[in-house]
Amino acid sequence: MEPAPVYSFVKHVQPYECGPGATLPGHALTGIIQTAASSHADRLGSGMNDLAQRGYFWALSVLHIEIDRMPEQNMEVDVSTWPSAFNRLRVGREFIGQLPDNEVLFRASSEWIVVDATKRRAVDPRFLAELYEPRKQFALSFPIKRLKPARIPDNAGSQASFRVCRSSLDINAHVNNTEYIRVSLDALYDAGIHGNLASLWVTFHNESFFNDVIDLFITRQETNGEHVQVTGLCREKPIFCAQCSFRSVPTS
Template identity: 30%
Template sequence: MATKTAYPFRVEPQEVDFSLRITLVALGGNILNIAGIDAHTKGFGVDALNKDNFSWVLSRIAFEFDYRPEEYVKYEIATWISDYGRMLSTRNFELTDQTGVCFGRVVSQWCMLDLSKRTAVDLRAVAESHNDAIVECPSPAEKPRKVPAPDAEPVLTHKVAYSDIDFNRHVNTMRYIEMMLDVLPIERFAEERPLRLDINFLKEARYGQTLSVALEERGSQTLVEIRSDAGAALCRGAFEWR
């Protein structure tokens, strides 16, 4: 029977911000790297899928962090797949500090992309071969929520360049998150408060496009939307500090 797989980490100096705590981008990057490594180790990573001209694409993700660890602190990321649906696979993560306290919970939903058609693949066709990877353990947090559109004009623009593009030839997940963080007041990162961040990926952003970022404070949430040069919503995020 499949079990959770855990990977050790340490907060390195290049990963911290002015608060000397690891950035959300560094944490998110390590989490997504573990997703790729774990899938590769178990035989259904991007390298294996590419042989059939398929790839994994992140559809939605929800992060919950109680705090961000400080520089040089050791921590562990455990990951497991809890289910395969028709179009989405759910991969979970728990982040635990060196004293054994869980400080982070992440639930991500992935689709398989046909790279020639740029359309999603019905996962029922591959679910049987991946059954051995499913762990009988529920997600550690609520699944990603649908994020509403902010009613606001853009406050930042960015032209997609080479360094923004990932192996699927569209904008890297963490670049979206970096753009969202860059429109928030810096004071948000000076104080340490628990955070939930929901992100919905709606459409691909490609090389050469000029993206715009809009922000709206709505109740307890900060809504952020990244738009294409044609005005279409590409990605939405909802920050909720608790």
């Protein structure tokens, strides 16, 4: 079987998608990445509707983005994606975003799981081998891994929290992954930590649902340069953790 073809589309960055500075915010970038993954899966016969016929759905497990330059208003960004690997637990998928002159804006690697919608448990995704072979090429120069939740002292208070509202839910009635990125970057900004986003590494540990309250804890990581991590907990259970680095990190 031939490796799955690379899927590409041109994303026109709309003004309404941008924030201050006319650049795309981090959560909107993750939305473009998820759109690319969904569109390609549909073309490969493994999209959400295809999995639903088996009683399954896709869930993003890990996403690591390295950003050279954030897409800006009215840019035409060529977004490419392809499946890179799968094993008994996860499916790998890669992404590259670049301009027409081949300037690379971002590269990303991700891991996805296939979830049984009734049991809410991951299933072996290797049935996908009936549909395609992964390309075994990777967008990043290093393997990605799951990010562990930060250790939170027993007496630590959260820096922020948010209650899950209906508009935060996806078609599976749990919180859309982009929402975790949005609230994390907002919490960092409110804490005086912001700048040009250079990398984003996020791991999703558990689902959260309508009316859940998620407490956000901010910690600093010193491995391979300064990073800051946001860990989201609900009833003391880790929901997600997101580690960011900025090219400029002013602290007020």
